[in-house]
Amino acid sequence: MKQSLLDLLRQGGYILYAKHGEATVGHDQPQIDFRDCSTQRNLSDYGLDQSINYGEKLRDLGIPIHSPISASPLCRTMETAMMAFGWENIAVDPFWYDIFRLKDNLPQEEVTAILDTLKIKLGVKPNLGYNTAIIAHSFPINLGLGQIPDMGTIVIKPNVQGKGYEIIDKLTFEDFMNLQ
Numbered sequence: 001m002k003q004s005l006l007d008l009l010r011q012g013g014y015i016l017y018a019k020h021g022e023a024t025v026g027h028d029q030p031q032i033d034f035r036d037c038s039t040q041r042n043l044s045d046y047g048l049d050q051s052i053n054y055g056e057k058l059r060d061l062g063i064p065i066h067s068p069i070s071a072s073p074l075c076r077t078m079e080t081a082m083m084a085f086g087w088e089n090i091a092v093d094p095f096w097y098d099i100f101r102l103k104d105n106l107p108q109e110e111v112t113a114i115l116d117t118l119k120i121k122l123g124v125k126p127n128l129g130y131n132t133a134i135i136a137h138s139f140p141i142n143l144g145l146g147q148i149p150d151m152g153t154i155v156i157k158p159n160v161q162g163k164g165y166e167i168i169d170k171l172t173f174e175d176f177m178n179l180q
Contacts (some may be wrong), residue, residue: 005155005169006085006179009063012129013166015122015156016065018054019138019148020072020080021047028074037075047076050151050173055084057177058133060127066130072096072137081135095121096136103140111143118144122165125158149173 006012023041033039043051058065066090069083081090098114106114132158138148145154151173155167171179 006061006063009155009169010061012064012131013126013128013157015132015134015158015165017122017145017148017154017156018080018135019150019152020074020077020135021050021054021083022150023047023076023153029063032074034073034075040075043076043079043083047080047150051080051083053177054080054151054173057179058084065133066127070084070096071135071136072100074100074137077135077137081133081136084135085133096112096134099139099144103144115144119164123158123163124154125164146170151176 009016020043022044024044026041027157028041029039031039036081037158049126065085067085067089069081069085070093071077071090073092073094074097077096078090078092095117099118102111102114124132138152139145141147145167149172153173153176155168155171157168159165
């Protein structure tokens, strides 16, 4: 009998890669300052609610998440992680901003280097009995993990340490909130 996704997540060993909650309409300023949220798109009220509900759902379902949660340095990703997991449980990783930068017209060598690093990061197995959570960004179509809707989650199973990964499921926010 095949185990349900929820049963697998409760056992640990997976990476939950989630895109941040819904952000305000508009564009980031050309010179983003990580320390100045006014230079960035930030979470909308709905995005704040998504973030809170996401963390509550993980706890209600008994899905063990190892701290710290890795987040991109943009305000919308840090705020999503903070609202879901608490500020004391967040670690900012500048690499996840590189995922955001993939939407730009980067040289192919840089895209390849970012995707190679992604493969290594998603190939690291979580601590025994836990899952790893990452709050970051969507990808361009047909690149990396592909496009991810607001607060969507990609469930990833790391292969051998640092040797790649397998995508187990892609959940919209609504799919995630309906897990039982």
